[in-house]
Amino acid sequence: MSSDTNLFSPVQLGPLKLPNRIVMAPMTRLRAGDRGVPIPANATYYSQRASAGLIITECTMISPQSQGYMNCPGIYSPQQVEGWRLVTNAVHQQGGRIFLQLWHCGRVSHPLLQANGELPVAPSAIPAEAQLHTPNGKQPIVTPRALEIREIQEVIQDFRKAAENALAAGFDGVELHGAFGYLIDQFLQDGSNHRTDEYGGSIENRAKFLLEVVEAVASIWGGNRVGIKLSPSNTYYSMVDSDPKATFSYTIDALNRFGLAYIHLMEPEAKDLATRDVLHPVAPLFRPIYQGTLIANGGFTKESGNAILAEGNADLVSFGKSFLANPDLPKRFELDAPLNSPNSKTFYGQGSHQPEIGYTDYPFYERAA
Numbered sequence: 001m002s003s004d005t006n007l008f009s010p011v012q013l014g015p016l017k018l019p020n021r022i023v024m025a026p027m028t029r030l031r032a033g034d035r036g037v038p039i040p041a042n043a044t045y046y047s048q049r050a051s052a053g054l055i056i057t058e059c060t061m062i063s064p065q066s067q068g069y070m071n072c073p074g075i076y077s078p079q080q081v082e083g084w085r086l087v088t089n090a091v092h093q094q095g096g097r098i099f100l101q102l103w104h105c106g107r108v109s110h111p112l113l114q115a116n117g118e119l120p121v122a123p124s125a126i127p128a129e130a131q132l133h134t135p136n137g138k139q140p141i142v143t144p145r146a147l148e149i150r151e152i153q154e155v156i157q158d159f160r161k162a163a164e165n166a167l168a169a170g171f172d173g174v175e176l177h178g179a180f181g182y183l184i185d186q187f188l189q190d191g192s193n194h195r196t197d198e199y200g201g202s203i204e205n206r207a208k209f210l211l212e213v214v215e216a217v218a219s220i221w222g223g224n225r226v227g228i229k230l231s232p233s234n235t236y237y238s239m240v241d242s243d244p245k246a247t248f249s250y251t252i253d254a255l256n257r258f259g260l261a262y263i264h265l266m267e268p269e270a271k272d273l274a275t276r277d278v279l280h281p282v283a284p285l286f287r288p289i290y291q292g293t294l295i296a297n298g299g300f301t302k303e304s305g306n307a308i309l310a311e312g313n314a315d316l317v318s319f320g321k322s323f324l325a326n327p328d329l330p331k332r333f334e335l336d337a338p339l340n341s342p343n344s345k346t347f348y349g350q351g352s353h354q355p356e357i358g359y360t361d362y363p364f365y366e367r368a369a
Contacts, residue, residue, distance in 0.1 A: 107120050
């Protein structure tokens with residue numbers, strides 16, 4: 001990559017020509033309507049941010065079993081597909097590009113969030129230490145039930161069907177959520193995967209589920225419209241691996257064969273660095289291994305984003321909270337304009353109840369001026 005590459009340089013992402021390298025990171029907002037159906041406010045929110053080189057949506061349930069939070073959207077019912085079509089149409093009308101993030105929470109759930117009060121599923125019957133919001137208030141995560149081999153194949157097919165539905169909803173591609181302690185990550189890391197069959201034990205076996213999901217989704221979209229998000233240093237939801245460098249080096253190298261649109265690597269947060277010795281920085285460590293496009297994420301500013309691009313350690317940079325609060329973030333970066341400050345009290349909504357507050361009401365720069 002040229003040393004003069006910056007956030008405003010155009011870039012080819014699979015078949016898509018992006019006008020800039022500023023990516024809107026996936027951010028859980030919990031503002032879907034009943035039964036996980038996206039609503040008009042969701043379309044407004046994403047279309048406001050269509051000047052991003054690429055938008056990646058919030059994590060989206062692939063099946064009822066995948067749910068771990070209230071008021072998050074899904075992509076498994078016809079009504080959800082129609083709701084997401086409102087979003088994709090609105091973004092495309094503004095000239096934007098948008099990928100849907102596909103998600104299964106695994107053990108990060110609760111019987112109160114599952115059909116018929118069933119136990120959440122996971123690679124192994126090992127609980128995470130955390131609490132979740134449920135219809136009965138905050139509840140501790142319970143010990144999940146280990147998936148049987150047959151059920152693992154069913155979950156892979158759920159990912160495949162969700163990819164088909166995302167195509168029908170008009171998305172430009174999909175991202176697999178393989179990070180932050182959810183199901184794909186749970187299979188990958190040995191702190192949460194104690195299986196003794198073909199999906200556990202060695203790094204090759206623990207990566208098998210991730211790679212089979214990628215293969216299933218790529219069979220629908222083609223590899224060059226599929227991305228995957230990974231967090232080698234994540235400490236959320238009790239995640240730990242005995243040798244993260246070896247685990248993620250093998251996995252990232254194995255992903256080279258799919259010709260993916262990108263991998264999306266998360267740098268550790270300050271709390272991760274404070275709680276234990278984690279890999280840091282992440283992108284420079286794995287950049288030599290991955291042959292394709294790499295998106296870096298983790299507290300970047302305009303200056304640090306330009307720096308990692310110029311160094312050649314990333315091809316694009318994703319922004320979360322700053323994009324949440326600044327619908328016109330690329331323009332503000334270009335003009336060195338002041339940024340709106342995000343209001344953490346409104347990060348998460350309550351479904352369709354007053355969804356605009358802290359969501360679609362952040363001012364554009366002209367309005368602020």
